[in-house]
Amino acid sequence: NAGVxxxxxxxxxxxxxxMTLQCAQDMNHEYMSWYRQDPGMGLRLIHYSVGAGxxxxxxxxxxxxxSRSTTEDFPLRLLSAAPSQTSVYFCASSVTxxxxxxxFGQGTRLTVV
Amino acid sequence: KQEVTxxxxxxxxxxxxxxxxxxxxxxxxxxxxxxxxxDPGKGLTSLLLIxxxxxxxxxxxxxxxxxxxxxRSTLYIAASQPGDSATYLCAxxxxxxxxxxxxxxxxxxxxx
Numbered sequence: 001n002a003g004v005x006x007x008x009x010x011x012x013x014x015x016x017x018x019m020t021l022q023c024a025q026d027m028n029h030e031y032m033s034w035y036r037q038d039p040g041m042g043l044r045l046i047h048y049s050v051g052a053g054x055x056x057x058x059x060x061x062x063x064x065x066x067s068r069s070t071t072e073d074f075p076l077r078l079l080s081a082a083p084s085q086t087s088v089y090f091c092a093s094s095v096t097x098x099x100x101x102x103x104f105g106q107g108t109r110l111t112v113v
Numbered sequence: 114k115q116e117v118t119x120x121x122x123x124x125x126x127x128x129x130x131x132x133x134x135x136x137x138x139x140x141x142x143x144x145x146x147x148x149x150x151x152d153p154g155k156g157l158t159s160l161l162l163i164x165x166x167x168x169x170x171x172x173x174x175x176x177x178x179x180x181x182x183x184x185r186s187t188l189y190i191a192a193s194q195p196g197d198s199a200t201y202l203c204a205x206x207x208x209x210x211x212x213x214x215x216x217x218x219x220x221x222x223x224x225x
Contacts, residue, residue, distance in 0.1 A: 004156075033213075040217060042117065042215030042218070043213070045212045045213065050211070058212055092157075100162070102147065102157075105156050106155060107154075
């Protein structure tokens, strides 16, 4: 049972480069989300999706795009990387958004230089 | 503003002790509250989920309580072990946009 799989685990980007963080889940969960975790702060929601074809912005969406073409996959795209996007990124999924536990991937540690 | 606070930021106790981690939140109109564990370099693992209608949840040596009126939740760990060393995070869902609002966590160290 793979759960939530994120790739890559580590990435270094130069300012201005773009990239896609991959997230896949095999639990048939409708709800998926992306968070970023910065030192000394709680996790903050970037984007979320309540099902295939439906996405919405979270607390800190600027500089990121998402799409949800299938139930399983929810990639996060950095359009033009900036040093402020240096962070650890987590993808999560749950059966529903509000009343079931959330499952998290192992995280992607991104450094923008 | 809806906020979640965890105090202390770090806690170190000898092995075998029972301990309590605290989580406080503004606004009592929550959907649910969840406790997570995070190990260094790893993802987050859900420990306990308390629905707004519940007062507590138990799993093994862990017990989480919820008091909405006072805006508090506690995570009780019985007979602590070195393997319990990790950062414990509390998160709350308040409204239908499904956003988990997170505390900054308590880093727990259990000394052998």
